[in-house]
Amino acid sequence: MIADFRGKTAFITGGAGGIGLAMARAFGHAGMNVVVADIDEAAARAAVERLAAEQVKAVPVRCDVSDRAGVRAAALEAVAAFGKIHIVCNNAGVAVGGPIGTVGERDWDWIVDVNLKGVVYGVETFVPLIRSHGEGGHIVNTASMAGMISPPGMEPYSATKFAVVALTEGWAAQLAPAGIGVSALCPGFVRTRIHESGRTRQDKYGGVSEVDALGQGASEAAQAVLSGIDPDVVGARVLEAIKAGETYIFTHPNMREFVAMRFAAIMAAFDLAEQSPALKAVKEWTSPIFGSSQEP
Ligand SMILES: NC(=O)c1ccc[n+]([C@@H]2O[C@H](COP(=O)([O-])OP(=O)(O)OC[C@H]3O[C@@H](n4cnc5c(N)ncnc54)[C@H](O)[C@@H]3O)[C@@H](O)[C@H]2O)c1
Numbered sequence: 001m002i003a004d005f006r007g008k009t010a011f012i013t014g015g016a017g018g019i020g021l022a023m024a025r026a027f028g029h030a031g032m033n034v035v036v037a038d039i040d041e042a043a044a045r046a047a048v049e050r051l052a053a054e055q056v057k058a059v060p061v062r063c064d065v066s067d068r069a070g071v072r073a074a075a076l077e078a079v080a081a082f083g084k085i086h087i088v089c090n091n092a093g094v095a096v097g098g099p100i101g102t103v104g105e106r107d108w109d110w111i112v113d114v115n116l117k118g119v120v121y122g123v124e125t126f127v128p129l130i131r132s133h134g135e136g137g138h139i140v141n142t143a144s145m146a147g148m149i150s151p152p153g154m155e156p157y158s159a160t161k162f163a164v165v166a167l168t169e170g171w172a173a174q175l176a177p178a179g180i181g182v183s184a185l186c187p188g189f190v191r192t193r194i195h196e197s198g199r200t201r202q203d204k205y206g207g208v209s210e211v212d213a214l215g216q217g218a219s220e221a222a223q224a225v226l227s228g229i230d231p232d233v234v235g236a237r238v239l240e241a242i243k244a245g246e247t248y249i250f251t252h253p254n255m256r257e258f259v260a261m262r263f264a265a266i267m268a269a270f271d272l273a274e275q276s277p278a279l280k281a282v283k284e285w286t287s288p289i290f291g292s293s294q295e296p
Contacts, residue, residue: 001179001181002086002087002137005030005031006030007032008031008084008086009034009035010023010088011085011087011088011089012024012027012037012088013063013065013089013090014038015034015044015089015091016040016044017038017047018190019091019187019192021036021047022231022234023140023234023239024036024058024235025056025235026238027235027239028051028055028056029056030239032087033057034056034057035059035061035078035082035085036058037060037062037063037078038060038061038063039063041062044060059077061074061081062074064202065090065092065119065121066113066117068121068124071118071121072125085137086138087137087242088122088123088130088140089139089140089142090122090123090139090140090141090164091141091142092118093115093144093160094114094194094197094201095111095197095221096110096156097153097156110202110206111157112160113205115157115160115163115164116163119141119164119167123141126139127180130178136178136180136181137181138180138183138242139183140183140185140238141164142187143162143185143186144161144186145252145259146158146162147164148259148262164184165186169184172247182247183241183247183248183249184247184249185234185238185241186248187229187234188228188251189252190231190234190251191225191231192225195221195222195225195226229252
């Protein structure tokens with residue numbers, strides 16, 4: 001757990017805009033150095049200029065999170081700039097969606113490589129660096145409310161965000177003994193450019209696309225994003241949640257009922273399993289993950 005933020009350093013992917021820049025601002029105003037890591041170099045430089053005008057010490061670093069070697073190189077640049085890294089925000093993300101059969105192979109590769117594997121590369125790269133200085137740290141993985149509920153038409157996005165929540169839960173338990181906190185940031189709609197994420201789409205996934213990446217219903221989704229909350233509120237909330245050691249960071253308490261409905265449906269399904277004639281044949285239940293054995 002980080003007790004004092006002053007003089008510590010945060011590395012933020014997708015830091016050039018939206019939620020990433022808002023976290024950079026919040027951390028910077030708390031006295032931290034910030035590494036703005038982004039695939040969009042010009043935007044990263046502009047973000048650093050904005051931060052400097054607010055007396056925040058920041059450097060831009062080019063980083064495509066879908067490239068493991070690139071993440072490693074960006075980490076070394078960050079260490080060269082500020083020495084130890086304490087907070088890592090695996091925040092870069094893109095959006096793709098649409099009806100079944102309309103999401104192309106390269107769309108799937110893009111969203112999985114950026115939203116899911118990008119988070120894995122961030123953690124696998126930075127955890128040894130944080131461990132090595134022994135001062136503890138915190139990792140914030142940007143998931144989404146789409147990591148808690150799966151609205152129809154957003155499955156590629158939700159699948160990656162559910163995965164980020166799963167990774168976070170496991171890693172939080174693995175890294176607690178090392179004094180490294182891990183959180184999943186799960187916002188609802190936030191006013192950013194996520195609906196225009198095709199603007200940075202790499203050539204290997206088909207190149208830059210002016211088309212809204214959210215498929216059919218895109219303009220509706222874009223409207224929802226544009227009517228979302230101010231990213232700076234999310235930045236402030238993340239800082240607060242790191243201090244409190246929260247594993248799940250929610251920013252939209254008004255969306256609680258959707259998660260409650262999903263959990264209620266899951267619990268109801270367990271009720272059915274408990275009453276199932278087919279399962280009566282099982283005499284003893286084991287739960288090897290938790291090391292216990294009990295009757296249903
Ligand atoms: N805006 C929302 O409503 C919302 C809600 C929930 C979760 N999120 C998540 O928040 C995170 C940040 O998105 P945002 O809303 O600020 O969108 P944004 O498009 O404004 O910012 C995303 C940033 O990521 C960068 N980026 C894109 N691909 C990259 C890559 N391969 N490597 C490095 N950087 C890359 C972009 O250049 C951009 O600066 C994403 O993970 C997104 O899924 C957004």
